[in-house]
Amino acid sequence: MASSFLSSGIIQPLPLRSPDKPQTLFDHLKTTSTFLGSTSKLRSVSLSKPNLPNPHRRSTVVAVSDVLKEKKTKSAASSSQLLITREEGLELYEDMVLGRAFEDMCAQMYYRGKMFGFVHLYNGQEAVSTGFIKLLKKEDCVVSTYRDHVHALSKGVPARAVMSELFGKATGCCRGQGGSMHMFSKEHNVLGGFAFIGEGIPVATGAAFTSKYKREVLKEDCDEVTLAFFGDGTCNNGQFFECLNMASLWKLPIVFVVENNLWAIGMSHLRATSDPEIWKKGPAFGMPGFHVDGMDVLKVREVAKEAIQRARRGEGPTLVECETYRFRGHSLADPDELRDPAEKAHYAARDPLTALKKYIFDNKLASEAELKAIEKKIDEVVEESVEFADASPPPPRSQLLENVFADPKGFGIGPDGSYRCEDPKFTEGTAHV
Ligand SMILES: Cc1ncc(C[n+]2csc(CCOP(=O)(O)OP(=O)(O)O)c2C)c(N)n1
Numbered sequence: 023m024a025s026s027f028l029s030s031g032i033i034q035p036l037p038l039r040s041p042d043k044p045q046t047l048f049d050h051l052k053t054t055s056t057f058l059g060s061t062s063k064l065r066s067v068s069l070s071k072p073n074l075p076n077p078h079r080r081s082t083v084v085a086v087s088d089v090l091k092e093k094k095t096k097s098a099a100s101s102s103q104l105l106i107t108r109e110e111g112l113e114l115y116e117d118m119v120l121g122r123a124f125e126d127m128c129a130q131m132y133y134r135g136k137m138f139g140f141v142h143l144y145n146g147q148e149a150v151s152t153g154f155i156k157l158l159k160k161e162d163c164v165v166s167t168y169r170d171h172v173h174a175l176s177k178g179v180p181a182r183a184v185m186s187e188l189f190g191k192a193t194g195c196c197r198g199q200g201g202s203m204h205m206f207s208k209e210h211n212v213l214g215g216f217a218f219i220g221e222g223i224p225v226a227t228g229a230a231f232t233s234k235y236k237r238e239v240l241k242e243d244c245d246e247v248t249l250a251f252f253g254d255g256t257c258n259n260g261q262f263f264e265c266l267n268m269a270s271l272w273k274l275p276i277v278f279v280v281e282n283n284l285w286a287i288g289m290s291h292l293r294a295t296s297d298p299e300i301w302k303k304g305p306a307f308g309m310p311g312f313h314v315d316g317m318d319v320l321k322v323r324e325v326a327k328e329a330i331q332r333a334r335r336g337e338g339p340t341l342v343e344c345e346t347y348r349f350r351g352h353s354l355a356d357p358d359e360l361r362d363p364a365e366k367a368h369y370a371a372r373d374p375l376t377a378l379k380k381y382i383f384d385n386k387l388a389s390e391a392e393l394k395a396i397e398k399k400i401d402e403v404v405e406e407s408v409e410f411a412d413a414s415p416p417p418p419r420s421q422l423l424e425n426v427f428a429d430p431k432g433f434g435i436g437p438d439g440s441y442r443c444e445d446p447k448f449t450e451g452t453a454h455v
């Protein structure tokens with residue numbers, strides 16, 4: 023049998039391990055890495071050396087440390103050169119405080135029975151939303167997940183419209199029909215939160231394709247960029263790989279932003295993923311991959327700038343893995359008993375808001391009183407959002423079937439192509455719908 027395989031030209035797979043260097047299956051389990059701050063040990067590393075330079079690789083692999091090192095060297099001549107101006111620092115701080123205060127208020131309102139269904143909070147991950155989205159123009163698009171309130175806020179959707187949506191009220195950004203997991207705003211180009219993990223990635227890829235089509239085929243003046251946010255658990259889904267492939271093939275103006283908070287509900291990223299360094303999957307598809315400290319808004323912002331500018335210049339997609347952490351359970355229904363308290367404490371000590379505050383003070387960008395004034399202003403915004411949502415009316419009954427089908431009354435389109443609700447039999451009650 024074996025000889026007939028050989029003679030028919032079937033190439034046998036290469037052995038995974040060199041026979042003269044015996045290796046047990048457990049050897050790699052002993053390997054640890056400082057890559058992730060999790061208190062768990064890295065369970066697995068690739069047996070084939072993945073870090074060998076590949077002469078055929080078209081892409082560059084850049085670690086964030088290199089980007090920042092280069093920036094530091096460049097700015098060494100003038101030591102006064104900071105990563106942000108005073109105005110930028112205040113804008114970033116305000117956005118992060120808004121994200122945090124809004125989510126804390128959501129928790130209160132949820133437990134008071136004001137919200138329905140699952141609610142997933144973003145506490146701890148603010149540096150990612152702020153670091154990326156505050157660099158965007160209004161025309162740029164954002165696609166989120168079910169952990170979407172703060173992405174919408176960073177993109178400019180008013181707090182009252184997001185809170186009202188959470189309360190299921192008619193004044194919400196989706197008129198109360200979406201709820202927590204489905205923030206959408208045409209005006210602000212927030213193309214949705216998605217409950218099914220990975221669902222948003224093809225939508226984002228489609229949005230990026232639209233931008234490219236407008237620019238290159240319709241010759242419109244368009245340099246829009248799309249950001250696709252999703253979690254570590256989502257990176258083991260097929261849609262992620264399919265979209266990386268298409269985006270790279272067509273050089274789409276998109277940035278894939280992985281918010282690696284180390285957990286997918288109760289499943290540790292290190293237990294579920296063959297190679298936990300997600301950023302390495304970028305170069306495999308011919309795009310740069312970055313790994314950045316997602317608890318530091320300034321580091322995130324530096325990497326985000328590079329990736330967004332690359333997309334705007336028409337040079338194609340980038341994969342950015344932000345290592346971050348959620349400070350609360352998976353959703354407000356999760357008692358959060360699975361994660362190691364030491365791990366939680368490790369990240370709590372790296373709170374992104376505290377880190378930015380320190381940078382602002384160390385560099386004398388603003389006084390304590392100025393930051394306090396921002397916090398007070400945001401408290402008022404969030405309070406007002408609750409009052410507004412509470413006082414708003416629920417959606418009318420007539421809205422129930424709107425936007426479900428492609429006709430204003432929700433009864434669909436008949437075989438002749440006309441709206442079923444316009445069929446005279448419809449009002450007589452004899453139409454089949
Ligand atoms: C297609 C699909 N499969 C399974 C689920 C159930 N599910 C909900 S959240 C989640 C974990 C996602 O983890 P991650 O992508 O890391 O996002 P995080 O919640 O950490 O932000 C899973 C598997 C789902 N929503 N959609």
Ligand SMILES: [Mg+2]
Binds near residue numbers: 254255
């Ligand atoms: Mg996760």
